[in-house]
Amino acid sequence: MNRAALRVSLLFPLLLLPSLGRAGSDQEHGGEETPHSPGKGHSHWSYEDLKHWSTDYLDCGGTKQSPINVDTAQAIFSPDLRPIQISGYSLPASEQLKLKNNGHTVVLELPDSLALTGGYAQQYRAAQLHLHWGSPSGPGSEHTINGHRFAAEIHVVHYNTKYDSFTEAMVHPDGLAVLGAFLEVGHGENQYYHEILKHLFEIQEVGQETSVPGFNIAGLLPANLKFYFHYNGSLTTPPCYQTVKWTIFNQTMLLSHHQMSVLVSTLRSPDDEILQNNYRPVQNLHGRRVLASFQATPPVKHTPGSGAPATAEGHSSSFHAGDVLAVLFGVLFAVTALAFLLYIYKHRSQNARLDSPTKSKVIYTAASTENTA
Ligand SMILES: *[C@@H]1O[C@H](CO)[C@@H](O)[C@H](O)[C@H]1NC(C)=O
Ligand SMILES: *[C@@H]1O[C@H](CO)[C@@H](O)[C@H](O)[C@H]1NC(C)=O
Numbered sequence: 609m610n611r612a613a614l615r616v617s618l619l620f621p622l623l624l625l626p627s628l629g630r631a632g633s634d635q636e637h638g639g640e641e642t643p644h645s646p647g648k649g650h651s652h653w654s655y656e657d658l659k660h661w662s663t664d665y666l667d668c669g670g671t672k673q674s675p676i677n678v679d680t681a682q683a684i685f686s687p688d689l690r691p692i693q694i695s696g697y698s699l700p701a702s703e704q705l706k707l708k709n710n711g712h713t714v715v716l717e718l719p720d721s722l723a724l725t726g727g728y729a730q731q732y733r734a735a736q737l738h739l740h741w742g743s744p745s746g747p748g749s750e751h752t753i754n755g756h757r758f759a760a761e762i763h764v765v766h767y768n769t770k771y772d773s774f775t776e777a778m779v780h781p782d783g784l785a786v787l788g789a790f791l792e793v794g795h796g797e798n799q800y801y802h803e804i805l806k807h808l809f810e811i812q813e814v815g816q817e818t819s820v821p822g823f824n825i826a827g828l829l830p831a832n833l834k835f836y837f838h839y840n841g842s843l844t845t846p847p848c849y850q851t852v853k854w855t856i857f858n859q860t861m862l863l864s865h866h867q868m869s870v871l872v873s874t875l876r877s878p879d880d881e882i883l884q885n886n887y888r889p890v891q892n893l894h895g896r897r898v899l900a901s902f903q904a905t906p907p908v909k910h911t912p913g914s915g916a917p918a919t920a921e922g923h924s925s926s927f928h929a930g931d932v933l934a935v936l937f938g939v940l941f942a943v944t945a946l947a948f949l950l951y952i953y954k955h956r957s958q959n960a961r962l963d964s965p966t967k968s969k970v971i972y973t974a975a976s977t978e979n980t981a
């Protein structure tokens with residue numbers, strides 16, 4: 609009996625492992641990527657001059673560049689990607705934030721009391737946020753989803769708390785985490801974006817800055833921080849450091865048509881034109897994996913939900929995980945049962961042979977060897 613008992617006692621603990629898998633797997637996080645270096649508004653690059661970026665800034669020609677197109681059919685569903693958690697994003701109106709036209713975008717500097725506290729394996733502090741947009745005649749998000757470009761995109765830039773500053777963090781592979789979300793035109797006015805857009809006319813010229821009273825910065829991001837794509841990439845502007853772990857949310861933000869017009873037609877660029885189409889084209893994946901925190905490819909028997917497709921996918925994804933576990937448990941039980949039956953069968957045939965007087969000596973030796981092994 610020793611062997612069978614041993615096998616059973618070894619296999620049953622194994623049955624518990626699949627449920628432990630979720631808790632222990634946060635290794636996926638810890639990547640790279642970042643957008644603009646705050647405070648450096650004097651760089652000479654431009655979006656008309658993309659071809660020369662990699663001459664002046666070597667990393668811009670690298671193999672982990674951003675932005676990318678996210679092909680949702682290729683994204684790898686990773687249940688261990690936990691919801692993004694932010695803290696300290698609700699700022700009192702008494703706290704003044706600097707808003708600046710740096711010639712490439714509008715940048716809102718953020719106090720480092722804002723933090724990323726969940727969804728990533730490490731802790732990050734906020735540095736700044738900024739936007740990318742198109743023109744009155746075309747969209748201008750940086751990332752695309754299945755080839756679709758959205759009207760605009762917000763980037764909230766964070767740096768790893770193990771470094772003393774954004775500038776120090778941005779050169780390290782695990783230095784930066786950027787949250788990205790798409791902006792689309794919808795019905796009502798967005799009150800959170802209004803807090804920024806109403807100040808744009810004060811910073812029309814390159815280098816101008818103004819003060820913005822604190823508000824709930826979280827309102828600039830989607831309400832749902834559970835469903836997102838994740839990949840390792842870079843700053844999307846020179847110096848293009850490949851130090852950014854990107855999160856691209858599946859839920860989009862809505863601005864009124866008028867708000868979107870203000871965004872794409874108020875600021876001026878260094879060549880004294882309207883600052884438009886400040887997005888970099890999508891970059892080659894070079895074999896990089898894109899993870900999804902939700903089941904991005906609908907299962908066959910998926911019920912379409914027009915209002916919140918992401919939520920519907922999320923529910924069906926948990927059923928799928930359940931199916932996989934059920935099969936796994938079934939297989940382990942089958943293996944255990946089979947091992948036990950084999951033991952019984954073997955044991956019985958050995959006993960039968962022991963009954964034979966001519967071979968008893970040899971058989972007895974073999975059996976005792978087996979039992980003490
Ligand atoms: C990102 O890079 C880190 C460090 O090399 C790696 O452990 C992680 O698996 C990568 N993430 C993805 C999604 O490829
Ligand atoms: C959200 O995910 C769904 C399902 O994969 C996809 O069809 C849709 O394009 C995604 N949208 C964004 C903004 O990621």
Ligand SMILES: [Zn+2]
Nearest residue numbers: 643644763844
């Ligand atoms: Zn950016």
